[in-house]
Amino acid sequence: MKEKIALLKEKIQSVRIKTPEDAEKFRVAFLGAKGELKALYQELKTVPDGDKKTIGQEINALKKMAEDVLNQIDIEEVKTDKKHSNDLSRPTYENQSGTLHPLTLVKSEIVSIFEKIGFSISEGPEIEDDWHNFSALNFPADHPARDMQDTFFIDCPNPELSLRTHTSSVQVRVMENQKPPIRTISPGRVYRNEAISARAHCFFHQIEGLYIDKNVKFSDLKQTLAYFAKAVFGDKAKIRLRSSYFPFTEPSAEVDVSCSLCESKGCSVCKNSGWLEIMGCGMVDPNVLSACGIDPTEYSGFAFGMGLERIAQLKYRVSDLRLYSENDRRFLQQFQY
Ligand code: DAH
Numbered sequence: 318m319k320e321k322i323a324l325l326k327e328k329i330q331s332v333r334i335k336t337p338e339d340a341e342k343f344r345v346a347f348l349g350a351k352g353e354l355k356a357l358y359q360e361l362k363t364v365p366d367g368d369k370k371t372i373g374q375e376i377n378a379l380k381k382m383a384e385d386v387l388n389q390i391d392i393e394e395v396k397t398d399k400k401h402s403n404d405l406s407r408p409t410y411e412n413q414s415g416t417l418h419p420l421t422l423v424k425s426e427i428v429s430i431f432e433k434i435g436f437s438i439s440e441g442p443e444i445e446d447d448w449h450n451f452s453a454l455n456f457p458a459d460h461p462a463r464d465m466q467d468t469f470f471i472d473c474p475n476p477e478l479s480l481r482t483h484t485s486s487v488q489v490r491v492m493e494n495q496k497p498p499i500r501t502i503s504p505g506r507v508y509r510n511e512a513i514s515a516r517a518h519c520f521f522h523q524i525e526g527l528y529i530d531k532n533v534k535f536s537d538l539k540q541t542l543a544y545f546a547k548a549v550f551g552d553k554a555k556i557r558l559r560s561s562y563f564p565f566t567e568p569s570a571e572v573d574v575s576c577s578l579c580e581s582k583g584c585s586v587c588k589n590s591g592w593l594e595i596m597g598c599g600m601v602d603p604n605v606l607s608a609c610g611i612d613p614t615e616y617s618g619f620a621f622g623m624g625l626e627r628i629a630q631l632k633y634r635v636s637d638l639r640l641y642s643e644n645d646r647r648f649l650q651q652f653q654y
Pocket residue numbers: 482483484485525526563566596597598599620621622623
């Protein structure tokens with residue numbers, strides 16, 4: 318048995334592998350199901366018990382040696398002829414690096430725009446309780462305003478839990494935990510029970526903004542939004558505010574930005590109006606300040622909330638919301654930066 322092992326060792330050592338076919342032949346001959354090593358293992362059964370351990374170890378070592386021979390050969394090098402593999406002027410393989418998702422690009426851009434004027438970033442949970450998503454934001458129980466947002470309730474023993482319908486829930490968490498002055502933005506994913514189409518999805522992303530201090534006025538809100546619009550859509554961008562309603566702000570407004578695609582001349586994207594709706598905003602309702610432990614006689618503030626998909630749609634002319642979550646590489650690869 319010992320001689321057989323020594324012989325096989327010599328045989329393995331003498332093999333020269335030059336092509337992928339040689340490598341396969343080597344594998345079959347020595348390591349295959351009907352190969353020489355298998356035969357040795359069979360024969361091990363006939364060895365007297367006292368010798369089994371040492372002989373077994375020797376066969377194992379031989380097997381490892383054969384495996385190492387196979388693992389160490391570089392099939393690429395074997396395949397290509399020597400001259401070619403030494404060609405130092407040959408271009409390198411293409412670098413397959415990934416790209417950032419368009420929503421990530423827009424989020425980072427918006428975050429850095431607000432960071433420049435002193436806003437911090439805050440985050441909150443996607444599974445939220447009734448207090449933070451609704452009650453503290455001045456949505457009275459059974460008030461029809463709750464129907465503005467089709468909520469996904471969570472089927473669990475706590476009937477109060479749902480997927481957050483907006484990132485305004487994070488303002489409540491921030492105000493409960495920090496003393497003014499507060500300047501923060503909260504990016505995150507939100508959920509609504511809507512049929513999926515080119516214009517709506519059951520999940521999407523928002524950025525919420527909140528500024529609380531002494532003497533914050535509506536004009537501060539307007540200037541902040543004008544600064545934001547110019548930073549995102551270019552120096553010529555203008556904003557206009559249309560009066561609106563949200564339970565958590567009073568007064569409330571809808572914000573439009575001048576259409577940069579047609580320079581406000583009118584096109585299919587702005588439906589010939591020259592304006593594009595980009596967010597909601599307003600002065601934080603005193604009831605919300607009180608609910609979060611901030612004295613509304615001492616402090617005031619503004620808030621705003623925008624959809625990231627909408628901003629990315631306008632910046633990159635994305636025509637169908639579903640593209641953001643379908644992982645089609647042809648779509649994603651357009652956002653090389
Ligand atoms: N939470 C609102 C929504 O999801 C957006 C919003 C509107 C946020 C006005 C605000 C605001 O902070 O002031 O539709």
